[in-house]
Amino acid sequence: MRNNPKLDAALEALHGDMLETLRRWIRIPSVRGGAAENAPFGQEIRRMLDTAMEDIRRLGMNPRDIDGYCCDAEIGSGEETIAVLAHLDVVPEGDGWQDEPYAAVVRDGRLFGRGTSDDKGPGVAALFAMKALLDAEVPMRKKIRLILGCDEECGMEDLAHYEKVVGLPDSGFSPDASFPMINTEKGITAMTLNAGMEDSRLISIESGTRSNVVPGLAVALVEGDYREAAAEAFECENEACEIETSLEEGNTCIRITGIPAHASTPDKGVNAAKLLLMVLSKLGIGGAAVKALYEMTGSENEGRGLGIAGSDEVSGKLTINLGLLSVREGVLSVTYDCRYPVMFNGQTVRSMVAQVLRDYGFVMEPGRDSVPHHVPEKSGLVRQMMDVYNDIMGTEDHPYAIGGGTYARHLKEGVAFGMLFPEEPGLEHQPNESIDIANFYKAARIYAYAMAALCE
Numbered sequence: 001m002r003n004n005p006k007l008d009a010a011l012e013a014l015h016g017d018m019l020e021t022l023r024r025w026i027r028i029p030s031v032r033g034g035a036a037e038n039a040p041f042g043q044e045i046r047r048m049l050d051t052a053m054e055d056i057r058r059l060g061m062n063p064r065d066i067d068g069y070c071c072d073a074e075i076g077s078g079e080e081t082i083a084v085l086a087h088l089d090v091v092p093e094g095d096g097w098q099d100e101p102y103a104a105v106v107r108d109g110r111l112f113g114r115g116t117s118d119d120k121g122p123g124v125a126a127l128f129a130m131k132a133l134l135d136a137e138v139p140m141r142k143k144i145r146l147i148l149g150c151d152e153e154c155g156m157e158d159l160a161h162y163e164k165v166v167g168l169p170d171s172g173f174s175p176d177a178s179f180p181m182i183n184t185e186k187g188i189t190a191m192t193l194n195a196g197m198e199d200s201r202l203i204s205i206e207s208g209t210r211s212n213v214v215p216g217l218a219v220a221l222v223e224g225d226y227r228e229a230a231a232e233a234f235e236c237e238n239e240a241c242e243i244e245t246s247l248e249e250g251n252t253c254i255r256i257t258g259i260p261a262h263a264s265t266p267d268k269g270v271n272a273a274k275l276l277l278m279v280l281s282k283l284g285i286g287g288a289a290v291k292a293l294y295e296m297t298g299s300e301n302e303g304r305g306l307g308i309a310g311s312d313e314v315s316g317k318l319t320i321n322l323g324l325l326s327v328r329e330g331v332l333s334v335t336y337d338c339r340y341p342v343m344f345n346g347q348t349v350r351s352m353v354a355q356v357l358r359d360y361g362f363v364m365e366p367g368r369d370s371v372p373h374h375v376p377e378k379s380g381l382v383r384q385m386m387d388v389y390n391d392i393m394g395t396e397d398h399p400y401a402i403g404g405g406t407y408a409r410h411l412k413e414g415v416a417f418g419m420l421f422p423e424e425p426g427l428e429h430q431p432n433e434s435i436d437i438a439n440f441y442k443a444a445r446i447y448a449y450a451m452a453a454l455c456e
């Protein structure tokens with residue numbers, strides 16, 4: 001990377017405007033609402049889209065409104081286009097905020113508010129990187145197209161519509177995750193299996209809210225008094241986890257608390273449903289089906305018991321989360337969320353699990369398989385962007401793999417690039433979401449130099 005003093009001066013001159021623009025964007029609670037004319041995701045998101053387009057115009061670019069689903073704007077020239085994908089919608093603010101979540105409070109060098117890190121901050125950083133490239137008159141032999149979507153958090157209908165109406169470029173990046181870079185996203189498949197409950201003593205189980213979360217609570221109702229036996233059977237090294245039992249009309253209610261976590265990192269949590277399977281299995285309740293679930297998936301998150309464990313060099317290990325467990329009206333149902341390595345085949349994983357559990361009476365339902373996404377580290381796109389990042393940061397970092405899906409997987413050759421730095425805590429979707437303002441400026445500089453390098 002060659003240092004460009006003119007570009008650095010242009011970036012610095014924009015700092016004040018960047019921060020004020022972001023604060024204005026944060027003040028709009030752009031949570032998905034009911035559809036209206038030209039506002040498929042509700043009036044607040046429409047207002048956010050109009051505000052963003054006004055700013056884009058003010059900065060000397062020509063925004064296009066793609067039917068209220070997205071807007072876009074381009075700089076540069078030439079045949080090829082590099083896409084930059086960010087989004088303007090936010091998740092609801094939730095509880096636990098120190099400040100009003102849409103007040104855009106600045107304190108101790110940080111800007112607080114819903115959307116600061118996910119994903120308005122990164123969107124503003126990318127937009128002002130483009131503005132700096134214009135101001136510094138950096139020659140560009142390709143085009144950079146910023147696409148600001150309006151439905152990343154709910155259904156990703158925004159980019160589906162964009163792809164249909166406009167068409168997406170093949171290459172690009174999304175500033176909607178972490179630095180240095182995510183170039184690999186594992187495949188994701190959810191597997192639901194059902195079996196008849198032959199042991200009539202097991203009246204009910206309820207555990208889990210979504211397959212992509214490690215359940216933090218599991219509740220079972222068992223015929224007879226098992227209060228003492230259940231408490232004795234319970235074992236967990238983590239002191240935050242516990243079992244409570246009570247007698248209700250001759251039945252034992254067993255209530256187990258674990259620690260929730262995201263399904264892509266199941267080792268960060270303690271699965272309450274698995275602890276329940278352990279207790280029931282030790283008590284001999286639930287028959288062969290419960291015993292099989294416990295023995296095959298009760299003690300690890302790598303799929304060893306199911307025979308699907310494995311890894312590859314670019315993605316690391318397969319992980320599997322037992323996300324939903326229930327017994328209702330005599331049917332035992334379990335749903336796993338499996339994140340499998342790039343070199344694996346999702347259909348093979350599914351059929352292996354179906355085969356192993358079939359002997360215990362389970363039948364697998366048809367389900368979705370979201371294929372893995374990978375851009376090789378040796379590709380020009382990855383090399384150029386990583387060079388810029390490492391030069392500015394003084395590091396020798398490499399891109400890495402994650403188990404979740406990012407916005408970048410919409411592009412054939414798409415990677416996630418920032419804007420969270422490695423040492424920073426991830427505050428997206430949480431109360432007191434905030435960004436470090438100096439790092440916000442640094443990210444804009446990385447984006448400007450990366451865009452220049454990609455368009456050289």
Ligand SMILES: [Zn+2]
Pocket residue numbers: 087118119152176
């Ligand atoms: Zn996001």
